[in-house]
Amino acid sequence: MEPLRQLAKEKLRGKKAIAVMSAKGGVGKSLVSALLALSLRGAVLVDLDVHTMATTKLFGLEDKLHEVTKNGIEPFKLGELGVVSLGGIVKDKYVVLPGGNAGEVMESLVAYANLGDANYVVFDLPPGLGDEVLTLERLTDFFPVVVTTPSAVSVKVVEYVMRYLNEREKRPLLVVNMAYMDCGDDKVARPFGDLKNAEDLAKRYNAPVVELPIDPSLESYIGKVHEYDGVVKGKVKKELVPYLT
Amino acid sequence: MHEWSVADAVIRTVVNWASENHVTQVKKVKVGIPSFSFLDVEILKEAFDTMKGDSPLDKAELEVVFKDPIFKCRNCGLTFSLKDVSDQLESLKGEFGEEYPLHLMPALAPSFLKCPRCGSHDIVAETQDITIDGIEVEESGTAQTVG
Ligand SMILES: [Zn+2]
Numbered sequence: 095m096e097p098l099r100q101l102a103k104e105k106l107r108g109k110k111a112i113a114v115m116s117a118k119g120g121v122g123k124s125l126v127s128a129l130l131a132l133s134l135r136g137a138v139l140v141d142l143d144v145h146t147m148a149t150t151k152l153f154g155l156e157d158k159l160h161e162v163t164k165n166g167i168e169p170f171k172l173g174e175l176g177v178v179s180l181g182g183i184v185k186d187k188y189v190v191l192p193g194g195n196a197g198e199v200m201e202s203l204v205a206y207a208n209l210g211d212a213n214y215v216v217f218d219l220p221p222g223l224g225d226e227v228l229t230l231e232r233l234t235d236f237f238p239v240v241v242t243t244p245s246a247v248s249v250k251v252v253e254y255v256m257r258y259l260n261e262r263e264k265r266p267l268l269v270v271n272m273a274y275m276d277c278g279d280d281k282v283a284r285p286f287g288d289l290k291n292a293e294d295l296a297k298r299y300n301a302p303v304v305e306l307p308i309d310p311s312l313e314s315y316i317g318k319v320h321e322y323d324g325v326v327k328g329k330v331k332k333e334l335v336p337y338l339t
Numbered sequence: 340m341h342e343w344s345v346a347d348a349v350i351r352t353v354v355n356w357a358s359e360n361h362v363t364q365v366k367k368v369k370v371g372i373p374s375f376s377f378l379d380v381e382i383l384k385e386a387f388d389t390m391k392g393d394s395p396l397d398k399a400e401l402e403v404v405f406k407d408p409i410f411k412c413r414n415c416g417l418t419f420s421l422k423d424v425s426d427q428l429e430s431l432k433g434e435f436g437e438e439y440p441l442h443l444m445p446a447l448a449p450s451f452l453k454c455p456r457c458g459s460h461d462i463v464a465e466t467q468d469i470t471i472d473g474i475e476v477e478e479s480g481t482a483q484t485v486g
Contacts, residue, residue: 095352095353095356095470095471096352096470097345097348097349097351097352097468097469097470097471098348098468098469100348100351100352100355101344101347101348101351101352104351159435159438162340162341162344162438162443163340163343164340164343164386165343166343166344166347167344167443183440183443183444183447184440184447184450185435187440187450187451188450189447189450190449190450190460191446191447191449191450192413192449192461192463194467195446195447195448195449195467198444198446198467198468199444199446199447202443202444202446202468203444205344205348206341206344206443206444
């Protein structure tokens with residue numbers, strides 16, 4: 095009997111779990127997770143990327159510690175959104191863990207968090223296929239959102255994740271981040287390459303594709319991403335959210 | 340406060356076990372807790388007693404056994420105990436206060452404790468997180484040990 099796993103499973107029961115995954119770092123996975131969680135009604139974002147903890151940086155929550163009540167670890171509140179991060183437990187300490195412990199830490203985070211009556215739990219997973227993915231599989235039947243950029247190398251690496259999910263009989267949604275830039279007059283620039291690689295990949299795995307644009311103004315929202323309401327969020331709301339609701 | 344979450348985890352797990360095994364009355368639940376989590380037994384028992392009602396646990400007693408882990412450094416091979424890293428533990432508690440990381444998540448130990456001989460964080464602890472080490476049921480009156 096494993097009390098932690100039991101509690102974590104029960105906390106997720108009846109909620110839709112969405113796992114934002116990538117094979118590669120630096121593709122904007124945490125940003126996609128954040129904008130997605132902000133666009134869903136009644137969501138808790140759980141940051142499982144314990145090595146970068148980009149989520150806390152995006153929301154300006156560095157150095158803040160979670161409050162602990164009788165109901166568990168209270169998520170940080172940003173409007174309607176709740177955010178749970180290991181950063182809120184360990185502050186700015188580095189986290190170095192053997193494999194088995196990583197899974198256990200993740201189970202603890204889910205088990206002890208007060209997920210309340212949230213409808214959605216969005217998991218920001220670390221890059222690659224590690225303990226976090228396996229642990230999440232043990233806890234819940236999640237919906238995978240796989241993030242890549244248009245670059246050939248990113249698409250190639252992401253294929254491992256797609257293949258794995260396919261073998262596990264999950265049908266992911268492929269999100270191509272930083273796909274294009276709107277230049278006005280119906281012109282778009284594609285500085286990271288065309289969409290062909292990503293589209294081929296999606297076709298092979300029978301996955302729908304959503305393209306997200308580049309928005310240079312996003313940079314100025316690091317630390318207050320919850321205040322951002324620009325084109326990327328607009329796309330997330332309009333094209334990504336319908337696949338998940 | 341974290342004790343309430345731990346009690347919640349224990350109760351839900353035993354309630355599930357009871358329903359799967361058609362047990363209607365549990366007498367005692369034996370729980371193992373890593374000692375370095377410094378959970379408050381009084382608060383844990385109070386939480387357990389408050390939340391157990393209306394279940395096969397409503398008359399159950401909670402027994403807490405603190406487990407002292409044995410650490411092994413995978414870098415230099417040293418085997419050490421909690422006592423050998425008590426200074427590290429104390430400074431951690433001093434820095435974070437009551438809800439310090441190992442209180443909430445004992446599995447974080449390798450991040451916060453290092454080998455007293457070589458300084459490596461590549462350490463493994465023999466005992467991990469909370470475990471249910473035994474359940475005594477009314478029907479037979481004998482203790483049953485469960486994984
Ligand atoms: Zn050592």
